[in-house]
Amino acid sequence: MLEIKDLKVKLEEENKQILKGVNLKVEPGTVHAIMGPNGSGKSTLSYVLSGRGGYEVTDGSATLEGNDLLELEAEDRAAAGLFLAFQYPVEIPGVGNMTFLRTAVNAQRKARGEDEMSAAEFLKVVRAKAKTLKIDADMLKRPVNVGFSGGEKKRNEILQMAMLEPKMCILDETDSGLDVDAMKLVSEGVNALRDENRGFLVITHYQRLLDHIKPDVVHIMADGRIIKSGGPELALEVENNGYADILAEMA
Amino acid sequence: MALDDRKLSATEERLAAMTMPEVGCTADARQAALARVRAMGLPGRRDEYWKYTRPDTLVQPKALPAAVFDGDETPLFDAIDRLKIVFVDGVYNAGLSDELELEGVQIDRLEDICCQKNHWAEDLYGTLETNGQSPVERPLAALNTAFAGDGVAIRVTGKPSKPISLIYIHDAEDSDVFLHHVVRVENGAEATILENGPAAARFNKCMEIDIADRGALHHVRAQGRDHERRAATHMFARLGQESVFKTFTLTANGVMTRNEVVLELTGDDAIAHVAGAALGDGDFHHDDTVFITHEGVNCESRQVFKKVLCNGATGVFQGKILVKQSAQKTDGYQISQSLLLDDDSQFYAKPELEIYADDVACSHGSTSGAIDEDALFYLRARGVPHGTATDLLTLAFLAEAVEEIEDEALADDILTRLEGWLTRRRHG
Numbered sequence: 001m002l003e004i005k006d007l008k009v010k011l012e013e014e015n016k017q018i019l020k021g022v023n024l025k026v027e028p029g030t031v032h033a034i035m036g037p038n039g040s041g042k043s044t045l046s047y048v049l050s051g052r053g054g055y056e057v058t059d060g061s062a063t064l065e066g067n068d069l070l071e072l073e074a075e076d077r078a079a080a081g082l083f084l085a086f087q088y089p090v091e092i093p094g095v096g097n098m099t100f101l102r103t104a105v106n107a108q109r110k111a112r113g114e115d116e117m118s119a120a121e122f123l124k125v126v127r128a129k130a131k132t133l134k135i136d137a138d139m140l141k142r143p144v145n146v147g148f149s150g151g152e153k154k155r156n157e158i159l160q161m162a163m164l165e166p167k168m169c170i171l172d173e174t175d176s177g178l179d180v181d182a183m184k185l186v187s188e189g190v191n192a193l194r195d196e197n198r199g200f201l202v203i204t205h206y207q208r209l210l211d212h213i214k215p216d217v218v219h220i221m222a223d224g225r226i227i228k229s230g231g232p233e234l235a236l237e238v239e240n241n242g243y244a245d246i247l248a249e250m251a
Numbered sequence: 252m253a254l255d256d257r258k259l260s261a262t263e264e265r266l267a268a269m270t271m272p273e274v275g276c277t278a279d280a281r282q283a284a285l286a287r288v289r290a291m292g293l294p295g296r297r298d299e300y301w302k303y304t305r306p307d308t309l310v311q312p313k314a315l316p317a318a319v320f321d322g323d324e325t326p327l328f329d330a331i332d333r334l335k336i337v338f339v340d341g342v343y344n345a346g347l348s349d350e351l352e353l354e355g356v357q358i359d360r361l362e363d364i365c366c367q368k369n370h371w372a373e374d375l376y377g378t379l380e381t382n383g384q385s386p387v388e389r390p391l392a393a394l395n396t397a398f399a400g401d402g403v404a405i406r407v408t409g410k411p412s413k414p415i416s417l418i419y420i421h422d423a424e425d426s427d428v429f430l431h432h433v434v435r436v437e438n439g440a441e442a443t444i445l446e447n448g449p450a451a452a453r454f455n456k457c458m459e460i461d462i463a464d465r466g467a468l469h470h471v472r473a474q475g476r477d478h479e480r481r482a483a484t485h486m487f488a489r490l491g492q493e494s495v496f497k498t499f500t501l502t503a504n505g506v507m508t509r510n511e512v513v514l515e516l517t518g519d520d521a522i523a524h525v526a527g528a529a530l531g532d533g534d535f536h537h538d539d540t541v542f543i544t545h546e547g548v549n550c551e552s553r554q555v556f557k558k559v560l561c562n563g564a565t566g567v568f569q570g571k572i573l574v575k576q577s578a579q580k581t582d583g584y585q586i587s588q589s590l591l592l593d594d595d596s597q598f599y600a601k602p603e604l605e606i607y608a609d610d611v612a613c614s615h616g617s618t619s620g621a622i623d624e625d626a627l628f629y630l631r632a633r634g635v636p637h638g639t640a641t642d643l644l645t646l647a648f649l650a651e652a653v654e655e656i657e658d659e660a661l662a663d664d665i666l667t668r669l670e671g672w673l674t675r676r677r678h679g
Contacts, residue, residue: 078633095646104633105634
């Protein structure tokens, strides 16, 4: 599904290398987690994969089902099936949440050569999915993320994911700013989307989220590289001992 | 103060090229207006009030020609039931217009004012324009009062069932047109007036609006598609107690536009909202100049102006709120913003507050910026193509101004027009 080989990335504006050779392969139906200290390059990885500007890929590759992601515009990566749940969802005053969702769903369908969803059909689907995420009609009507609480914003991200049905989901610190109940709700939303054809890459600081979204593989990232990979027990080790031991061990 | 030679000769040169129409009852008002023009002189490049907009093409004796828009676009407000009053190159066209009859409103042509004794509009023609010449001179408005060839007098006495729609068709490439309308909304009456169309190669329009106590007027205007047209418009309004005046203007295209709005809130508890959305691509200069005077107690005024500019287009906003000593409890709000879609476009803003009362709330703000890159990426990351995402964000930027239109059908019509403009801009 997602295959990253020796990916090296620097900032466009300054000569600072952020990713120093990342290797990662996510198979369909699996959940991979990336943990790591602040500044290790986790969020950069998610941005580079989804096509945000400001970064320069100096070496390596990233493909989704064989498609070269790095050659595609952000919108084409989305249409190819990549989804990033933002750590900080952006507020867009003046654009209704529903308009935004429908525009996105239909733009992706159009890009893939599929028929657009009718207004009635869309409404039916979005209402059903919103309900399971406890997103009420008012939140659907309001401008995108404007005045939403931290939890509402993250639930809105998961709603978008549910509507767009991507093949590969990257969740960038989706647990940040969530209380226990909200985390449970969001995790349930994510788990409902788990199936044998879909891959997940969950970026988090805390083991807690991984209690709800159980990973198959856990990677530890530090200084722009994945320095250790293992099973779910690796996350517990971090939770108990911090990163110091692992970093020392690898040094 | 004597006019300098340059101004004097420019003014006389223009006046020499003009003929005052034969117009019975408005003759005195026209002569007085002509005297005002001579005393003030026409706007010159060095005038402070014209610092950001060159008046030359609006003042010079001969109008520059403008090609007539040739497209199959559905005319604005087409689906809305309304009473149509059509002017072709500034001349009333009875064949294209509806019968000027509608319950709750009395509509006369300007020339009819002249034939009837004691017509209500006799006292209004030129009066609000005259009042509006102080403290800032507006010579092009006086020129209009002196030389307007046509126009209507609209007296609202009840609540007409549909809007009164003034349609300005531009037909001849070199048309140079003056229209002057007078509107009186009587005590407790309420109406909607629509205006649309480019009118002429060069259009000078003046509208005087007198709203009596508890009267309400809604006004929505669109200034037409012709790229090369030029316009100088003035709207003078006087608001009585508990009256309401809401006006919105859409300007998409037009090489030169100066829209002046001069409002006086004379009665207590009056409400005035002035809004505008302008979209300019390339050779486009748009100037909104607003002057709002608060006299009555507990009045509200609100100005919302949004401009989208690209490929070297220029936007200007000069907005002033003057709160007189009597105008306690004034609530004044003013926002002027521009969205610059590239580095070549410019926006000049000059917000002014002058306040003599001590118990008032007045706020103003002005911003100028590009599309929000974070929002753009967010939309694109969800699969919305760059162009569509830019359009969505541009419409979102304009939304605050369009929302000032109370009537949903009218607002939808304006939004559709905005979407069309944006789509055409991208697809050439």
